[in-house]
Amino acid sequence: MDNAIELQPGFIHATLVPILYLVSAVTFIYGIKGLTRVRTARRGNMWGAIAMLLAVVATLIDMGVVDYRWILIGLAVGSAIGAFAAFKVAMTEMPEMVALFNGAGGGASMLVAISFLWLHVIEEPSSVGHTVAFALQTDSAVSTVFGILIGAVTLSGSVVAYLKLQGKISGQPILLPGRHVVNLLLFFGSLGVGAWFVFFTTDHFSIGVAALVVTVLATILGIMLVIPIGGADMPVVISLLNSYSGLAASATGFVLNNNVLIISGALVGASGLILTHIMCVAMNRTLANVLFGGFGMVEQTASGPASDYGTVRSYSAEEAAMVLEAAQSVVFVPGYGLAVAQAQHVVRELADLLESRGATVAYGIHPVAGRMPGHMNVLLAEADVPYEQLLEMDDVNPRFKETDVVIIVGANDVVNPAAEKEPGSPIAGMPVLKVWEAHTTMVIKRSLSPGFAGIKNELFEYDNNIMIFGDAKEVLQGLVSELKQAAAA
Amino acid sequence: MMGPLLISIYVFVLAMFVGREIITKVPPTLHTPLMSGANAISGITIVGALLVAQTAEPSVSNIVGAFAIVLATINVVGGFLVTDRMLAMFGQRKR
Numbered sequence: 001m002d003n004a005i006e007l008q009p010g011f012i013h014a015t016l017v018p019i020l021y022l023v024s025a026v027t028f029i030y031g032i033k034g035l036t037r038v039r040t041a042r043r044g045n046m047w048g049a050i051a052m053l054l055a056v057v058a059t060l061i062d063m064g065v066v067d068y069r070w071i072l073i074g075l076a077v078g079s080a081i082g083a084f085a086a087f088k089v090a091m092t093e094m095p096e097m098v099a100l101f102n103g104a105g106g107g108a109s110m111l112v113a114i115s116f117l118w119l120h121v122i123e124e125p126s127s128v129g130h131t132v133a134f135a136l137q138t139d140s141a142v143s144t145v146f147g148i149l150i151g152a153v154t155l156s157g158s159v160v161a162y163l164k165l166q167g168k169i170s171g172q173p174i175l176l177p178g179r180h181v182v183n184l185l186l187f188f189g190s191l192g193v194g195a196w197f198v199f200f201t202t203d204h205f206s207i208g209v210a211a212l213v214v215t216v217l218a219t220i221l222g223i224m225l226v227i228p229i230g231g232a233d234m235p236v237v238i239s240l241l242n243s244y245s246g247l248a249a250s251a252t253g254f255v256l257n258n259n260v261l262i263i264s265g266a267l268v269g270a271s272g273l274i275l276t277h278i279m280c281v282a283m284n285r286t287l288a289n290v291l292f293g294g295f296g297m298v299e300q301t302a303s304g305p306a307s308d309y310g311t312v313r314s315y316s317a318e319e320a321a322m323v324l325e326a327a328q329s330v331v332f333v334p335g336y337g338l339a340v341a342q343a344q345h346v347v348r349e350l351a352d353l354l355e356s357r358g359a360t361v362a363y364g365i366h367p368v369a370g371r372m373p374g375h376m377n378v379l380l381a382e383a384d385v386p387y388e389q390l391l392e393m394d395d396v397n398p399r400f401k402e403t404d405v406v407i408i409v410g411a412n413d414v415v416n417p418a419a420e421k422e423p424g425s426p427i428a429g430m431p432v433l434k435v436w437e438a439h440t441t442m443v444i445k446r447s448l449s450p451g452f453a454g455i456k457n458e459l460f461e462y463d464n465n466i467m468i469f470g471d472a473k474e475v476l477q478g479l480v481s482e483l484k485q486a487a488a489a
Numbered sequence: 490m491m492g493p494l495l496i497s498i499y500v501f502v503l504a505m506f507v508g509r510e511i512i513t514k515v516p517p518t519l520h521t522p523l524m525s526g527a528n529a530i531s532g533i534t535i536v537g538a539l540l541v542a543q544t545a546e547p548s549v550s551n552i553v554g555a556f557a558i559v560l561a562t563i564n565v566v567g568g569f570l571v572t573d574r575m576l577a578m579f580g581q582r583k584r
Contacts, residue, residue: 028530029507035523036514042576045526049569052533059536066543070555074542078562085563086570097571098525105531105564111557112537119541119550139494242524245531252537254497262497263504264533270508271527275520367517374520381578392517 013062020058021260027051028264032271038387055260091382092339095238095372099162102241106154109248110215113147116255117211122204132198132207143254145194148211149218150251154244156222161237164226165371173230180292183224190217229290232452235372236279236290243272275373282367282393284419284430309448312460314467317478320442323466324479325486327404327440329360331396333433334376335369337410337445341472344383347409350480351385357487362389364396364406364433366414393433400437408435408443409472412451415441417459427453441465444475522575529568535561 028051034044089097120136121127127135136144163169176182190213197210229237246268253261280287315323324330332347351361363385369376377390391399400406408415418425419432435441436459446469448460459465468475515523538561542554 025504029511032508032515032523032526032530033511035519035526036511036516038516038518038579041519041522042573042580045522045569045572045576048526048530052530052535052565052569055533055536056539059539063539063543070542070551071539071558074538074555074558075562078559079566081559082563082565082567083570086567086574089571091575094521094525094571094575097567098521098528101525101528101564101568102531104560104567105528105534108532108538108557108561108564109534111553111560112534112541115541115550115553115557116537118548118553119544123548123550139492139497239524242528242531245528249531249534250501252534254494254501256537256540257493257497258536259497259500261533261536262501264530266501266504267508267512268527268531270505271512271523274509274512275524278517278520365517370521372521373524374517374522377518378521378575378578381575384578387518387579390518 017058017062018259020054020061021258024051024054024058025260025263027054028267032267051264055264058260091378092342094375094378095234095370096162096165098372099158099165099238099241102238102245103155103158103162105245106151106158106241106248108151109245109252110148110151110155112252113144113151113255114211114215117144118208122208128204129202131200131202138198140255140257141198143251145191145198145214147248147251147255148214149190149194150244150248152215152218153222153225154241154248156219157226157237157244158222158241160223160226161234161241164229164231165234174227176224176228179224179228183221186217186221186224190214190221193217225291228292230452233283233285233290235368235370235375236276236283236285236287238372239272239275239279240287240291241272243269243276246270246272278367279373282431284427308456310461312448312467313465314469315442317468317475318482320466320468321479321482321486323440323442324354324405324483325357327354327359329403329405330354330362331391331399331403331406331435331438332361332363333406333408333411333415333435334363334365334380335409335411335414336371336376337412338472339370339376339379339410341410343409343473343476344379344385346473346476346480348380348383348385350476350483351389353480353483353487357483359404362391362396362399364391364393364400364435366393366411366433367431369411369414393431397434400434403438404440406435406438406441408441408445409476410444412445412457413453413455415459416451416453416455416457417462418455418457421458426455435459436462436464439464442468444468444470444472446471518579522572522579525568525575526572529565529572532561532564532568535565 031044031048034040133141246265250265415435419427419430538557
């Protein structure tokens with residue numbers, strides 16, 4: 001039968017599949033664009049998933065009929081693990097989850113590069129007697145080395161970040177002597193071994209061994225890069241590893257000459273870099289300082305010992321509730337301590353109560369309030385706090401002057417006036433929430449112990465500040481019941 | 490004429506700029522979902538994993554490739570689902 005519209009294999013591989021990849025890439029961009037607004041974000045994420053499905057379908061079309069056994073097993077196992085993790089994870093543990101997923105993405109890219117090398121060089125009879133650069137073309141061959149390198153660094157670095165976040169290894173910076181030299185040796189060593197197996201040998205056994213050496217060196221490098229970084233800097237590290245996982249996917253795209261991988265990898269790479277930058281600005285640190293500095297080693301300056309406080313005013317829940325009764329405008333400033341105490345729901349209960357009494361309520365969120373970018377917003381959203389009430393630092397700062405009461409829960413360094421008023425302070429210049437401009441501030445805290453920066457917070461001594469000592473959840477519950485009693489009376 | 494490598498580099502650089510332009514507009518409220526969503530997108534390497542795991546008889550390449558599929562699928566499926574779970578919480582307004 002003469003069939004004019006019969007698809008030629010050439011058409012499928014050279015035209016149809018690349019066009020599907022292009023549609024997929026555009027859909028990814030459209031999906032991320034959806035994430036620029038809360039109202040469209042969920043749909044945007046769905047478009048991202050559709051784009052991924054499209055890319056997978058295009059790839060399957062490109063492959064034609066092959067043996068699907070391994071593929072199906074891999075897809076089934078991966079889907080089961082991924083779905084289980086996604087439904088089970090607690091919102092407080094999102095940083096750990098994202099760290100592990102970063103590692104999985106980087107690890108996958110590393111394995112693809114290794115597998116590609118085996119498939120097309122070591123297991124390929126026609127490549128005997130040729131260098132990798134000849135067998136794969138130079139650009140693919142060089143990209144393979146970078147794919148292994150970036151992927152392995154992302155994998156091992158993410159695992160270390162995960163263990164630090166979990167507290168399984170110390171959150172303190174672990175500083176090995178001579179680590180910068182060791183890291184440089186590892187980096188250039190793996191590039192050197194990579195260059196050697198790409199250009200200078202035709203022996204397949206040596207190529208395989210050398211590729212594994214690159215993998216091992218890069219894995220050690222990933223561990224060495226994250227081990228010295230302290231727990232407080234993990235938001236930066238996770239963002240950066242997020243970027244690496246994208247760059248690893250891009251490298252895989254260069255290996256396979258596949259533009260959809262290059263484009264989506266670059267999008268993720270850009271996203272991670274931007275978040276890294278935002279986190280660094282919020283902590284008033286340079287990226288180099290985070291990566292190579294080893295925080296927590298700052299010398300004490302003008303403020304004196306971190307625990308040396310003059311008179312601080314301490315109120316009971318009952319006294320504090322009386323202040324709140326008169327408040328017309330209240331801003332909550334939550335820190336990660338809030339999530340540790342599992343007090344998000346009580347905060348919202350208190351906020352509802354204040355609103356029902358006619359007060360306006362808002363939340364001032366510092367960019368590093370949680371343990372990853374935007375983490376505090378998710379934790380509060382989980383407690384049904386309307387997102388319209390979540391204000392960023394720049395929006396909430398001008399409002400403090402007209403605010404009656406600011407309630408600071410589980411936050412410390414991000415409300416420290418020393419950042420603005422003491423040029424010699426270790427956190428001088430760090431953008432902070434100017435809570436002290438409000439009529440009254442209430443700090444709910446277990447003790448006067450310092451935050452991550454390890455310095456004194458003069459806010460605690462201010463005349464308009466009230467300390468309420470105790471567990472965040474219990475204190476907030478106390479405030480709620482006091483206010484309810486007052487309303488009933 | 491540009492070689493294929495140069496075209497790829499063009500694509501990469503331009504895509505980075507597109508990413509930068511859109512992502513700077515994402516509000517801080519959505520930074521965690523952005524990160525986990527971007528994370529899922531980095532699972533695009535699944536395309537590469539599919540291409541290397543397609544032979545029948547067990548060999549180093551397709552066993553390693555199958556593991557790559559597992560890791561990439563965890564990344565993709567887990568990433569999109571957890572992002573959806575988070576964004577669903579932002580949507581609701583029961584007042």
